[in-house]
Amino acid sequence: MAVKRQKAITWALGLAASVAILLWKPTVLIYGLQTAGLYAAIAIPMGLVLGIVHIVNLAHGEFMMLASYATYFACKALGMDPLFAIIPTALVTAAFGWIIFQITIRRALKAPELNQLILTFGLAIAFTQVINLMFTSQTYKMPLDYVSASMDIGDLTFGTWSFVFIAMAMLFSFGLQFFLTKTTTGKAALAVGQNPRGAAIVGIDVYKIYGLVFALALALVGAMGALFLTKSAIFPQVGSPFTMKSFCLVAMAGVGNIPGILSASILLGVAENFLRAFRGTRGWADIVFFVLIIVVIMSRSLKGRKS
Amino acid sequence: MLKIRGLECGYGRMKVIEGVDLEVGAESVGLFGPNGAGKTTLIGAIMGINKPWAGSIELDGKSINGMETHLMARMGVALVPQERELFPGMSVDDNLMLGAAYIPHAKDKSAEQLEKVFSLFPILKERRKQLAGTMSGGQQRMVAIARALMSNPKLLILDEPSLGLQPSIVAEVFEVLKALKKTVSILVTEQNVRESLKSIDRGYVLENGKIVIEDSAEGLKTNPYVLKSYLGL
Ligand SMILES: Nc1ncnc2c1ncn2[C@@H]1O[C@H](COP(=O)(O)OP(=O)(O)OP(=O)(O)O)[C@@H](O)[C@H]1O
Numbered sequence: 001m002a003v004k005r006q007k008a009i010t011w012a013l014g015l016a017a018s019v020a021i022l023l024w025k026p027t028v029l030i031y032g033l034q035t036a037g038l039y040a041a042i043a044i045p046m047g048l049v050l051g052i053v054h055i056v057n058l059a060h061g062e063f064m065m066l067a068s069y070a071t072y073f074a075c076k077a078l079g080m081d082p083l084f085a086i087i088p089t090a091l092v093t094a095a096f097g098w099i100i101f102q103i104t105i106r107r108a109l110k111a112p113e114l115n116q117l118i119l120t121f122g123l124a125i126a127f128t129q130v131i132n133l134m135f136t137s138q139t140y141k142m143p144l145d146y147v148s149a150s151m152d153i154g155d156l157t158f159g160t161w162s163f164v165f166i167a168m169a170m171l172f173s174f175g176l177q178f179f180l181t182k183t184t185t186g187k188a189a190l191a192v193g194q195n196p197r198g199a200a201i202v203g204i205d206v207y208k209i210y211g212l213v214f215a216l217a218l219a220l221v222g223a224m225g226a227l228f229l230t231k232s233a234i235f236p237q238v239g240s241p242f243t244m245k246s247f248c249l250v251a252m253a254g255v256g257n258i259p260g261i262l263s264a265s266i267l268l269g270v271a272e273n274f275l276r277a278f279r280g281t282r283g284w285a286d287i288v289f290f291v292l293i294i295v296v297i298m299s300r301s302l303k304g305r306k307s
Numbered sequence: 308m309l310k311i312r313g314l315e316c317g318y319g320r321m322k323v324i325e326g327v328d329l330e331v332g333a334e335s336v337g338l339f340g341p342n343g344a345g346k347t348t349l350i351g352a353i354m355g356i357n358k359p360w361a362g363s364i365e366l367d368g369k370s371i372n373g374m375e376t377h378l379m380a381r382m383g384v385a386l387v388p389q390e391r392e393l394f395p396g397m398s399v400d401d402n403l404m405l406g407a408a409y410i411p412h413a414k415d416k417s418a419e420q421l422e423k424v425f426s427l428f429p430i431l432k433e434r435r436k437q438l439a440g441t442m443s444g445g446q447q448r449m450v451a452i453a454r455a456l457m458s459n460p461k462l463l464i465l466d467e468p469s470l471g472l473q474p475s476i477v478a479e480v481f482e483v484l485k486a487l488k489k490t491v492s493i494l495v496t497e498q499n500v501r502e503s504l505k506s507i508d509r510g511y512v513l514e515n516g517k518i519v520i521e522d523s524a525e526g527l528k529t530n531p532y533v534l535k536s537y538l539g540l
């Protein structure tokens with residue numbers, strides 16, 4: 001009962017806040033949701049890996065950065081639009097991720113968590129520095145005219161291209177939900193996430209599932225890498241804030257909670273754009289995630305102490 | 308069916324199983340012993356959960372020493388673990404479905420097998436949609452047994468199947484095992500020696516990692532040591 005009421009109050013406050021923002025600064029809400037879509041679509045695969053393989057991949061955003069670079073040079077060479085590269089990039093990134101999983105992460109799965117964090121952090125540094133050596137710290141950007149599409153409602157003008165990220169986040173979350181609850185392989189993956197020992201007993205090849213789930217997550221990351229390139233300039237460190245923000249969102253949502261990632265992304269996206277809307281607070285937008293993660297960790301440990 | 312010779316096994320530097328010979332044919336075999344004797348460890352070695360240190364394990368004449376757990380399952384060895392090892396966040400239905408889905412000789416017959424399993428444990432049919440983790444301990448034990456049966460095994464290994472079950476269900480479980488042994492080889496560990504002696508053909512007593520007694524069910528019932536230590540007479 002108390003929990004229900006608390007939930008209702010949270011929802012009511014959230015609704016009131018969004019109505020207030022909508023009336024006062026409509027673009028904050030619109031851009032906030034677009035940003036949320038981007039964050040959620042990138043964080044969902046990290047949540048998938050954490051929920052099933054039980055590993056925090058600190059090279060998550062760096063894998064996306066690699067995918068963006070690969071897309072950039074492939075598109076440059078072939079004169080292709082990055083949109084057509086989404087599926088090929090997803091496949092190539094999945095294969096690359098699977099190989100990296102087999103030669104590194106797989107060996108650390110039974111190691112203490114700290115060793116796993118050091119390993120993926122090391123991968124992140126290695127990826128960034130290799131790109132730095134190959135292509136320098138110069139930024140690259142695809143000149144695409146459709147990304148500047150905009151829409152007018154009354155005297156309000158806003159960019160529309162980034163709505164594609166919301167569509168992507170929706171596609172990922174519904175697709176994964178379907179995979180995990182309706183297909184045999186998906187159910188096996190869930191089972192491995194909940195009890196790897198029990199899964200082996202019923203004949204599931206646990207390490208094969210780990211590899212598969214990692215590759216699937218990397219396919220989504222690869223798709224986002226290609227899509228990210230349409231909108232943003234890329235440089236060697238472009239992935240690292242996404243690693244941090246994805247981690248923040250996954251931590252807020254809790255393990256195995258895709259809808260939780262979506263709502264956490266909305267909170268982060270809207271809060272960032274809210275601060276960006278004022279000259280005085282613009283610089284603070286990039287540390288919102290940091291504040292959020294501290295709040296989450298503090299409230300979790302308080303809750304843990306109570307129970 | 309199963310033939311173990313000179314098996315040694317343990318954890319870290321501690322040897323728990325110190326040279327065990329054990330056989331299971333087309334029959335039902337009991338494995339008894341006090342807490343900490345090494346029953347679960349021995350089963351773990353058969354199932355590939357812990358790696359044997361020495362000795363040999365054969366299934367149908369084929370060495371399965373150190374084979375991975377999921378391959379053991381696919382070869383027709385089903386385990387009902389002492390700790391149940393269910394998928395707590397998934398429904399009873401999904402737990403049972405996964406019992407058969409990765410077993411080559413069982414996955415096409417899973418619908419029939421499900422009916423059989425439901426007739427053995429009608430309560431599971433009523434609770435099909437309930438999450439396994441929210442069921443009572445005894446009900447979870449039933450799910451674990453049912454999940455193992457879904458794989459249509461040649462060899463069924465049960466580690467303390469009656470643990471935490473009410474007496475009427477215990478009797479029922481041993482009835483089920485008695486009926487099953489016509490088609491499946493069974494290896495079962497039990498604290499409830501009295502009940503299980505009614506369903507098994509042969510038994511071993513394991514103490515401190517060594518087999519100290521090996522006899523038929525009739526022989527065990529009249530063995531003075533067994534009577535004193537395990538049947539409390
Ligand atoms: N994972 C483990 N790591 C270290 N030692 C273990 C482990 N599991 C069991 N042991 C030790 O191995 C010995 C045998 O344990 P085991 O669980 O095989 O006994 P058991 O006969 O199944 O007992 P019970 O009747 O209580 O289930 C015990 O001394 C136990 O402390």
Ligand SMILES: [Mg+2]
Nearest residue numbers: 346347389466
């Ligand atoms: Mg035991």
